[in-house]
Amino acid sequence: MNYDFDRQIDRRASDSGKWNVYGEEILPMWVADMDFESPAPIVQALHQRADVQVFGYGRPPMKLREVLAERMLTRQNWQIEPDNVSFLPGLVCGLNIICRAIGEPGDGVLVNAPVYMPFLSAPTNQGRELNVAELAHTLVNDNGHQRVRYEIDFDALEAAITPRTRLFILCNPHNPVGRAYTKEELLQIGELCIKHDLVLCSDEIHCDLTMGDTQHISVASLAPEIADRTITLQAPSKTFNIPGLGCSEAFVQNKELRARMDKAAAGIVPHVNLMGYAAGLAAYSDPECEEWRLQLLAYLTANRDFLTDYVDTHLPQVRTTAPDATYLAWLDLREAGVEGNLQTFCLEEAKVAFNNGAAFGQGGEGFVRLNYGCPRATLAEGLDRLRHALG
Ligand SMILES: Cc1ncc(COP(=O)(O)O)c(C=O)c1O
Known part of the structure; x- marks a missing residue:
């Protein structure tokens, strides 16, 4: 079975913390969850539990x-x-x-x-x-x-x-x-x-x-x-x-x-x-969850490579990590000529929500964290917005 990680899901209607803090004009690439459906066996297990219709105290199985x-x-x-x-x-x-x-x-x-x-x-x-x-x-x-x-x-x-x-x-x-x-x-x-x-x-x-x-x-x-x-x-x-x-x-x-x-x-x-x-x-x-995970990793790896290629080609003033793990990239914008608060710049000028590096403590000033756990089209859109804002 091939899972479709390209599918765009409207998450604003699901009490999502990532999607509901900012207005509709902002593309959220901050909070560390992914814009993908969970594997089917997990959803089925939740349905089965709900079908019992009794929700008393639990005990670790x-x-x-x-x-x-x-x-x-x-x-x-x-x-x-x-x-x-x-x-x-x-x-x-x-x-x-x-x-x-x-x-x-x-x-x-x-x-x-x-x-x-x-x-x-x-x-x-x-x-x-x-x-x-x-x-x-x-x-x-x-x-x-x-x-x-x-x-x-x-x-x-x-x-x-x-x-x-x-x-x-x-x-x-x-x-x-x-x-x-x-x-x-x-x-x-x-x-x-x-x-x-x-x-x-x-x-x-x-x-x-x-x-x-x-x-x-x-x-x-x-x-x-x-x-x-x-x-x-x-x-x-x-x-x-x-x-x-x-x-x-x-x-x-x-x-x-x-x-x-x-x-x-x-x-x-x-x-x-x-x-x-x-x-x-x-x-x-x-086992289907493990299969899903392996396909997810292939997709995330391709997203990471897309991101690093994009930075190389279109964002000469930006440097990035190429993560070994996670779906979080760490972009160095110290030479991008942005004045003031980086997160505010990204929100107001690029209409993208990234995490402000300064919040991650010493050594974070001048960086933003970008979440690429999303369909590739969303990632491309976020990067395009940053590119146009940086000029
Ligand atoms: C390193 C690390 N620890 C913990 C968490 C959050 O864990 P939880 O949601 O289980 O509190 C995160 C979420 O991004 C994380 O990156």
């Missing part, structure tokens, strides 16, 4: 725990028990719980920037101090074209650690810069956390959205001593385009860490809703 443990074994060669998996209504909620669970008020939480905004707000929401290390970026040659490529700056990371730092929140693959970190980089991160006795939270929400030869590596799979201090967060939400259903999972082998998370969540964090479990189980267990 044992089958879902087993499927997730099996997936970790086959994809990461990491053996975990089904009861090492906990469920959360969202990863942002997970980031906040973890900041609250680890250390004491006033302790430090280490993050790389630029990074997905809740990495910057969760620590301070929970009375922790933010320790920020900027990523390093260089221009690399990609078949004769310059691309922005990011690396972890390990010196900056060490320098940002204070005697009170207790937790490092890693984003892998990294939103917004699109890097899926290599085994060598991840081993170095593991060593750093061991050396400084840091708990490692690895947000891997984009783990199933890698492109080309890139393979996602879960840092906890690399060594038992890393797994022992790591909380791995994943979800079917980005991959299968179901973030509105609020079902995500935490893999935690260390019992004490699990207990600390449970305590921090108690009485505040609601259950995952029934629909989320039904969708998650279908997403992870139905």
Whole structure:
């Protein structure tokens, strides 16, 4: 079966956060969900659940725990028990719980920037101090074209650690810069956390959205001593385009860490809703969903290549990343001659909503994040609008 990712869907009528914040004249390429239908088995599972017509409290299906443990074994060669998996209504909620669970008020939480905004707000929401290390970026040659490529700056990371730092929140693959970190980089991160006795939270929400030869590596799979201090967060939400259903999972082998998370969540964090479990189980267990994912990846890869070609051909004043993973591109507009707030410029002059890079913290000023999880015609339209606005 060939899935039609070119089909344009009117999402304004569906309470979409992405499509309903701005007026009809604005093309939304900001919030990180995709403009594609989810795979049919997920929709069928939701219908089946609705057909029972009773919506009482839920309980994580044992089958879902087993499927997730099996997936970790086959994809990461990491053996975990089904009861090492906990469920959360969202990863942002997970980031906040973890900041609250680890250390004491006033302790430090280490993050790389630029990074997905809740990495910057969760620590301070929970009375922790933010320790920020900027990523390093260089221009690399990609078949004769310059691309922005990011690396972890390990010196900056060490320098940002204070005697009170207790937790490092890693984003892998990294939103917004699109890097899926290599085994060598991840081993170095593991060593750093061991050396400084840091708990490692690895947000891997984009783990199933890698492109080309890139393979996602879960840092906890690399060594038992890393797994022992790591909380791995994943979800079917980005991959299968179901973030509105609020079902995500935490893999935690260390019992004490699990207990600390449970305590921090108690009485505040609601259950995952029934629909989320039904969708998650279908997403992870139905072979048709895997087939859909592979075709999605081919489409997203072609969108990424379309975008980089477009920038090379029509936007000489702009540089972009060529992401290894995610459907998010990070455009460098620092030499595009835009004055004032970039997001406002894009909204008013280009009639496109991108995320303002400055919101992603240190190193984000002068950049915008563009979501290319959309039909190619939509992507082309957004790029044309930017091109005309830049002149
Ligand atoms: C790295 C990362 N973590 C978490 C989230 C959001 O997770 P959730 O919707 O499950 O709260 C996103 C969404 O873009 C993300 O990019």
